[in-house]
Each structure stands twice: as C-alpha cells, then as structure tokens.
Amino acid sequence: MRRLILIAVPYIWLLALFLVPFIIVLKIALSDAWLAIPPYVPTLDISAGWAGFKDFLSGLDFENFIFLTEDDLYWKAYLSSLKIAAISTLFTLLVGYPIAYGMAKAPDEWRPTLLMLVILPFWTSFLIRVYSWMGILSQEGYLNQTLMSLGLISEPLIILNTNAAVYIGIVYTYLPFMILPIYSALEKLDASLIEAAEDLGCSRLSAFWLVTIPLSKQGIIAGCFLVFIPTIGEFVIPSLLGGSQTLMIGKVLWEEFFSNRDWPVASAVAVILLLILVIPIILFQRNEQKQREANE
Amino acid sequence: MPQDVFAPWLDPDANPIIQFKNVTKKFGDFAAVDDLTIDIYEREFFALLGPSGCGKTTMMRMLAGFEAPTEGHILLSGQDMAPVPPNKRAVNMMFQSYALFPHLSVWNNIAFGLRRNGLPKDEIAARVDEMLRLTRLEKFARRKPHQISGGQRQRVALARSLAKAPKLLLLDEPLGALDKKLRQETQFELMDIQEKTGTTFVIVTHDQEEAMTVASRVAVMDHGKIVQVATPPDIYETPNSTYVADFIGDVNLIEGKAGAMDGDKLAISWGEGLADIIGTPHTNFDKGQTVYFAIRPEKVTITHDKPANPIAFRGKVLDIAYLGNLSTYHVELPNGQIIKAQTANNRRISRRGFTWEDKVWVSWTDTAGVLLEN
Numbered sequence: 302m303r304r305l306i307l308i309a310v311p312y313i314w315l316l317a318l319f320l321v322p323f324i325i326v327l328k329i330a331l332s333d334a335w336l337a338i339p340p341y342v343p344t345l346d347i348s349a350g351w352a353g354f355k356d357f358l359s360g361l362d363f364e365n366f367i368f369l370t371e372d373d374l375y376w377k378a379y380l381s382s383l384k385i386a387a388i389s390t391l392f393t394l395l396v397g398y399p400i401a402y403g404m405a406k407a408p409d410e411w412r413p414t415l416l417m418l419v420i421l422p423f424w425t426s427f428l429i430r431v432y433s434w435m436g437i438l439s440q441e442g443y444l445n446q447t448l449m450s451l452g453l454i455s456e457p458l459i460i461l462n463t464n465a466a467v468y469i470g471i472v473y474t475y476l477p478f479m480i481l482p483i484y485s486a487l488e489k490l491d492a493s494l495i496e497a498a499e500d501l502g503c504s505r506l507s508a509f510w511l512v513t514i515p516l517s518k519q520g521i522i523a524g525c526f527l528v529f530i531p532t533i534g535e536f537v538i539p540s541l542l543g544g545s546q547t548l549m550i551g552k553v554l555w556e557e558f559f560s561n562r563d564w565p566v567a568s569a570v571a572v573i574l575l576l577i578l579v580i581p582i583i584l585f586q587r588n589e590q591k592q593r594e595a596n597e
Numbered sequence: 598m599p600q601d602v603f604a605p606w607l608d609p610d611a612n613p614i615i616q617f618k619n620v621t622k623k624f625g626d627f628a629a630v631d632d633l634t635i636d637i638y639e640r641e642f643f644a645l646l647g648p649s650g651c652g653k654t655t656m657m658r659m660l661a662g663f664e665a666p667t668e669g670h671i672l673l674s675g676q677d678m679a680p681v682p683p684n685k686r687a688v689n690m691m692f693q694s695y696a697l698f699p700h701l702s703v704w705n706n707i708a709f710g711l712r713r714n715g716l717p718k719d720e721i722a723a724r725v726d727e728m729l730r731l732t733r734l735e736k737f738a739r740r741k742p743h744q745i746s747g748g749q750r751q752r753v754a755l756a757r758s759l760a761k762a763p764k765l766l767l768l769d770e771p772l773g774a775l776d777k778k779l780r781q782e783t784q785f786e787l788m789d790i791q792e793k794t795g796t797t798f799v800i801v802t803h804d805q806e807e808a809m810t811v812a813s814r815v816a817v818m819d820h821g822k823i824v825q826v827a828t829p830p831d832i833y834e835t836p837n838s839t840y841v842a843d844f845i846g847d848v849n850l851i852e853g854k855a856g857a858m859d860g861d862k863l864a865i866s867w868g869e870g871l872a873d874i875i876g877t878p879h880t881n882f883d884k885g886q887t888v889y890f891a892i893r894p895e896k897v898t899i900t901h902d903k904p905a906n907p908i909a910f911r912g913k914v915l916d917i918a919y920l921g922n923l924s925t926y927h928v929e930l931p932n933g934q935i936i937k938a939q940t941a942n943n944r945r946i947s948r949r950g951f952t953w954e955d956k957v958w959v960s961w962t963d964t965a966g967v968l969l970e971n
C-alpha cells in the first residue's frame with residue numbers, strides 16, 4: 302500500500318500539473334473561435350449527459366491545426382524561434398564555458414564567492430533586469446554614450462529592437478543555466494588527467510580539446526538544453542528588446558490570445574510548441590540519466 | 598669484476614641519463630627538494646624511497662616537466678631540461694592515481710600517446726596490441742577504465758606510459774593501491790618488463806620491501822634530501838646513518854662512546870657493568886665520540902648456554918613475535934636495553950627452545966654490526 306502511494310504521488314503530480322492543463326488546452330485547440338465567453342465553441346454541457354458529451358465531441362475538429370500549416374506566418378515563427386534559440390544557445394555556451402572554466406580553475410577559497418556572483422542576479426526581478434538592458438542598449442543608452450565618449454564610434458549603434466538585442470538579452474538571462482552544469486562537470490575533472498595528456502605529447506590546447514572538452518561534455522549538453530528549451534518559447538525578451546522583424550513563437554502566441562482573442566488557434570500553436578519541445582526534453586533527460594549512471 | 602654485473606655507477610666513463618645538479622624546489626619558503634645532486638644511469642631501475650612528504654613526487658614532477666626547479670639544473674642525456682615542456686620530453690610518467698582517461702577505452706588510452714606522434718594507423722594498432730600482450734590485457738581492450746579492476750587499471754597505466762617507448766619511465770607509487778599479494782606479483786612483472794624493454798625506470802615508493810625487491814639502486818630520502826644511494830644489499834648491510842638503518846628493515850640501535858682503536862676494531866662502552874661492544878668501523882671515530890652501533894636482528898644469535906663468542910650479553914626473553922617462517926625475540930639486558938634477535942623457524946613449533954622469562958644469551962660477531970656517527 303505504502304509503495305503504491307509512493308508510486309502514485311509523482312503520477313498524480315504529473316496528471317494534475319501537466320496532463321489536465323494539456324488536455325484543456327488541446328480541447329480548446331480543437332474548438333472553433335466564437336464571439337462568446339469563453340470565446341470558443343463547443344463547450345461541454347454536463348447537464349445534458351451522454352448526448353451532450355457526444356454533441357461536444359462532434360463539434361471538435363483539426364481545423365486550427367490545418368490553418369497553422371496554411372498560413373506561413375506560423376511555421377516561419379517556429380523556425381525562427383528554433384534558429385534564435387539555437388544561435389543564442391551557442392553564444393551562451395561560448396560566453397559561459399570560459400567563465401565556468403575560470404571558476405573551476407580558481408583557488409578553492411574563491412569558488413563559493415564566484416558561485417554566489419553567478420547566482421546573485423536571480424535575486425532581483427527578471428523584468429527589471431530586462432528593462433535595464435533597454436537603458437543600456439538604446440540609442441541614448443549607456444553603451445552608446447560610453448562608446449561615443451571614447452571616440453570609438455561617431456554615430457550611435459542601433460541595437461535595441463533588433464535581433465542582436467534579443468541575443469544579448471537571452472545570453473545574459475540564461476548564462477547561469479549554462480555556467481552551473483559546466484562548472485560542476487569541470488570541477489570534478491582530475492587535474493592529473495591534463496598532466497597525463499601533456500605527458501603523452503599533447504600541447505596545452507590539444508589536451509583541452511581531447512580531455513577537458515570530452516569530460517565536460519555532459520555539462521555542456523545539460524547547459525545547452527537548459528538554455529535552448531526555455532528560449533524557444535521565450536516571450537518577454539523578444540517583446541521588450543526585439544523589434545518588429547523579430548519573429549518568435551512566444552510572441553505569436555501572445556498576439557493570438559490577447560490581440561486576436563482567437564483562443565483555439567493560440568492553443569493549437571501552444572500544442573505544437575509543446576510537441577516540438579518534447580524532443581529536446583527527452584534528449585535532456587537521457588543525458589541526465591547517462592550522467593547519473595557514469596557517476597555511480 | 599665480471600663483465601655481466603650491471604653497475605654503471607661504478608664506471609667513471611659511463612654517461613648518466615639523468616643528472617640532478619644542486620636542484621632545489623621551493624613552495625613558498627618550504628624546500629620540498631633541497632640541494633639535491635644525483636646521477637641515474639641508462640637501464641637502471643632506480644628507487645626513491647622515503648616517508649610521505651619527503652619530496653619524492655616533487656622530484657618526479659620536475660623530471661616530467663610539471664614543476665620547474667627553483668635552483669639548479671636537471672639534465673637528461675646531457676641536455677638541460679629547463680626549457681623543454683612536458684610534451685616534448687622523452688619521459689613518460691605513470692601517475693600515482695593512474696590518471697586513465699575515463700572517456701576512452703583501454704585500447705584508446707594506450708593509443709593516446711602514439712596518436713600524438715602522428716604515426717600511421719597500422720603502426721599504432723601494432724604497438725597497442727604489443728603493449729596489451731606485454732601487460733596481459735588483450736581481453737579488456739574494449740572496456741572503459743571503470744569496467745576493470747584496480748590491478749588491471751594499474752597495468753593499463755603502465756602500458757600507456759610504455760607505449761611511446763620513452764627513454765625514461767617514471768612510476769609514482771605505482772603499486773600503492775594494490776593488495777599485498779597482487780603487489781608482489783606485479784613487482785616481478787615490472788622487473789620483467791623493465792628488462793624486456795630496456796627502459797630506465799625511476800620508481801617512487803614508501804615501501805622499503807618494494808624498493809629492495811625491484812631496484813638496482815635505492816635512494817633513501819628525508820626532508821627533500823637524499824641520505825644515501827646504494828644497491829639494496831649495500832643499503833641494508835652498510836647504512837650510512839641511523840635514519841637509513843632504521844628506515845630499511847628492522848634494526849637494533851645501541852648508543853655508546855668510542856673507546857680506543859685496536860687494529861681495525863673499536864671498543865664501544867655503552868652501559869655500566871656491561872662488556873664493551875667490539876665493532877669494525879668504516880670511518881674514523883675519535884675517542885669519547887658518540888657512536889651508534891646498528892645490528893640487524895637476524896645477525897644476533899640467541900642461546901641458552903654461554904656462547905664461545907666474546908661479544909655476548911645475558912638477558913631475559915620479554916616478548917616473542919612468531920611470524921611463521923621467523924620468530925623475533927625481544928631480549929631485555931640488565932641495563933634495560935632491548936635487543937631483538939631473529940631466528941629462522943626451520944623446526945616445528947613444539948621443538949623451539951625459548952619461552953617468556955627465559956634467561957638467555959644474545960651474541961654476535963665483531964663484524965656483524967655497523968658503527969654510525971648519527
């Protein structure tokens with residue numbers, strides 16, 4: 302009995318917090334938009350009993366999903382989101398890896414402080430931090446002021462409301478998710494392995510490529526997924542820092558819900574987004590599993 | 598001296614493969630290696646022996662190129678090594694922790710160094726297979742390091758460090774993690790491999806038995822200095838200090854005052870009412886100088902009756918340590934000095950002659966012990 306409860310708890314958790322909301326969203330995605338409250342039909346009339354349920358089922362169809370394939374806005378938004386997520390994951394890795402490496406190589410007594418510094422930004426509001434990037438990146442912002450006063454540029458750079466600002470925002474926001482798993486992989490790395498590689502004829506650089514990188518691979522993979530997965534559906538950063546040409550599915554979703562009040566199409570967009578995310582999430586889980594096995 | 602005795606250190610024309618010239622290594626103010634000068638010759642199996650923290654690993658790391666000497670020079674085949682980085686030295690090291698690459702199979706671990714040389718594929722494969730055969734690891738070639746036992750890992754580490762056929766192989770406590778039985782087997786294997794490959798081995802150990810077993814010469818270290826370098830029999834029979842005598846094997850140390858020389862013999866007075874010990878010194882002792890007389894327990898004879906030998910003392914058996922093949926008796930002399938005497942148990946236990954509290958004689962010949970100054 303106790304075992305049953307123990308097993309049941311995570312399933313009930315999953316059911317309540319994932320499956321039920323998903324079914325509700327899926328149901329809306331299969332409905333049609335209607336001027337009503339809520340703004341879609343059919344709605345389930347429980348008082349009508351079995352006949353009502355049959356009525357309700359017959360009202361559901363895949364129209365909205367078909368619509369998504371017809372209007373190229375949607376698949377372009379998905380592709381563009383994947384592209385932006387992939388590019389910003391790469392940038393985050395390029396920025397995050399050296400930081401994690403430096404932290405892992407730092408003297409022992411420094412490490413808690415450095416870890417703290419990485420985590421510290423999380424203690425202030427995410428929105429405020431994104432807004433302050435607007436202050437930094439805008440035409441009269443601190444960045445342009447500094448560069449101009451140093452005489453490096455004569456015209457202010459236009460960064461805000463471009464994809465560049467989106468990349469900067471994403472890299473900044475998700476950097477800790479990249480640093481922490483890589484740091485934890487590098488910290489475990491035995492320094493004598495690098496010496497062994499050098500002893501066997503590696504230069505510093507090739508020892509890094511042949512030993513350090515492969516042995517921090519799991520951290521790299523974990524970090525990349527932790528950045529990539531939430532970035533695909535990111536909404537706040539592209540809408541605050543991005544411009545009109547920044548196409549991301551999170552923004553499309555928001556507009557369908559709140560500007561068009563087309564809940565069924567918005568829900569269909571969300572369902573597809575979820576299906577797209579399932580693949581990297583499964584891969585991520587598999588990587589975590591492998592890591593656990595390797596540590597045993 | 599016959600031709601086939603291997604003793605290049607006695608040959609004034611032999612060129613050492615390694616020379617330490619007044620090498621000092623400091624970490625901050627602390628000298629881990631202190632003004633060390635030593636020559637090691639080709640094909641030697643050279644053992645560095647000393648307690649933990651005496652600077653053995655530091656010496657090895659300087660040879661491999663991971664640490665630079667603070668002062669002095671290290672020469673390899675006559676060439677100063679200071680500007681040569683670790684990856685350019687014809688030296689390979691077997692690490693104390695083995696340092697096997699966990700992400701590579703046994704085969705790829707062994708091939709790692711060969712690949713750095715840019716050898717053709719089939720040559721690499723042939724060499725790796727040869728190493729696998731040498732270390733009897735053929736069956737485990739595809740496994741990852743965490744899928745094999747400690748003893749097998751140790752052999753992979755050895756195979757990997759031998760694969761590039763280095764001029765010099767450094768082994769830092771290579772057998773530390775093995776149990777006693779496997780360790781003894783592996784010692785003989787190491788000697789065998791050293792002989793087959795003709796590589797110069799420098800082995801670090803804190804186990805004196807291991808050093809004595811494998812080495813052509815043993816260097817005993819203490820606090821960053823080498824106290825004595827000699828062949829195993831020499832270091833055992835003629836230690837140059839009480840430190841070495843005590844560190845290598847078991848020893849009785851008796852403190853006394855030098856008397857007058859009588860020919861090549863020296864009388865040592867060492868306790869009231871006890872006869873002088875007569876010893877054969879190798880160095881000069883002034884009259885009245887403090888002398889330490891060191892004698893190995895197996896050179897002390899224990900008897901019930903007064904022996905014919907003039908150096909004999911009466912005492913009583915205090916303790917008996919039965920080791921199977923040997924027994925060690927702790928005999929207390931009238932002045933409280935304990936003398937350890939060891940006999941081989943070549944008779945069955947029921948016929949052994951001594952028991953606790955027995956009055957016995959301990960005796961030795963006048964050449965059995967060594968006279969030391971400190």
Ligand SMILES: Nc1ncnc2c1ncn2[C@@H]1O[C@H](COP(=O)(O)OP(=O)(O)O)[C@@H](O)[C@H]1O
Pocket residue numbers: 624629647648649650651652653654655656
């Ligand atoms: N990198 C280092 N920094 C500071 N002290 C060190 C370092 N490496 C070794 N030491 C010190 O040098 C001494 C000798 O160390 P080591 O050569 O490892 O000894 P052994 O191998 O003989 O046990 C020790 O006291 C150790 O604490």
Ligand SMILES: [Mg+2]
Pocket residue numbers: 653654693
């Ligand atoms: Mg050591």
